[in-house]
Amino acid sequence: MWESFPTGPLKPMLQGVIGPRLAALGGMRPSPPLILIVEDHAVTRRFLADNLAADGYEPLEAQSAGDGRRLMSSRAPELAIIDLGLPDRDGLELLREVRDDDEVAGRLDPRLPILILSGRATELDRIRGFERGCDDYLVKPFSYAELRGRVRALLRRARTTPGSGRLRIGSLELDPLAREVRIDGEQVALSKKEFALLRALAVQPTRVFTREELLRGVWGYQSLCATRTLDSHASRLRKKLNVGGNAFVVNVWGIGYRLIDGSVTE
Ligand code: CA
Secondary structure (H helix, E strand, C coil): CHHHCCCCCHHHHHHHHHHHHHHHHCCCCCCCCEEEEECCCHHHHHHHHHHHHHCCCEEEEECCHHHHHHHHHHHCCCEEEECCCCCCCCHHHHHHHHHHCCCCCCCCCCCCCEEEEECCCCHHHHHHHHHCCCCEEEECCCCHHHHHHHHHHHHHHHHHCCCCCCEEECCEEEECCCCEEEECCEECCCCHHHHHHHHHHHCCCCCCEEHHHHHHHHHCHHHCCCHHHHHHHHHHHHHHHCCCCCCCCEEECCCEEECCCHHHCC
């Protein structure tokens, strides 16, 4: 039962329990970060869920890759901890599905921070994990204190990476985690693709993105020739965002699009 107890020192673990709870009482953490645990070993899963909950996170539990995938698309966790030996398919397969997703068909976030937690301990196993796109790799048996440190580091990095945090451009507000867009505080309903296109443009609002860049980033490699699809989505997005005379999604003839003209910023 090595998996049921942390091997790290107890004192830092208790300190970690107390800190976030005090923060929560002070109103600093209104909605705890959702962390998905994809792990078929019940004792390990429960152990992780209990400790992450005690540390102020909201754990989501999945026993298989399929369950994990469903929770990723329905609950949009901020981070996933994935075991590799899962009953329905290998955790590496799930990792690839996430990284290859276009955010629409599979409704997954390809930027989701993923930590692999596995008994596969060789250098080659770890290299394989990173090649498939994991952000971190921790070998079992593990220290919970170390796992928590890695989780914190991953969340911190994700929140400071362009495209993952809340963005405000003039009267437009975009919340990638909640998948919400507001203009002057009023929510605007967008399709998944429209949202993905807006998110791509909003990372650098005055930069002109070429059609090829946007098609690759938003639709994936397979639809490189479908420029009319891009143009029709861009046109719909522009109309939806055109509230109160706002001019978002600027067509730069012959090249592509940018979110705003330099002169439109407030
Ligand atoms: Ca397993």
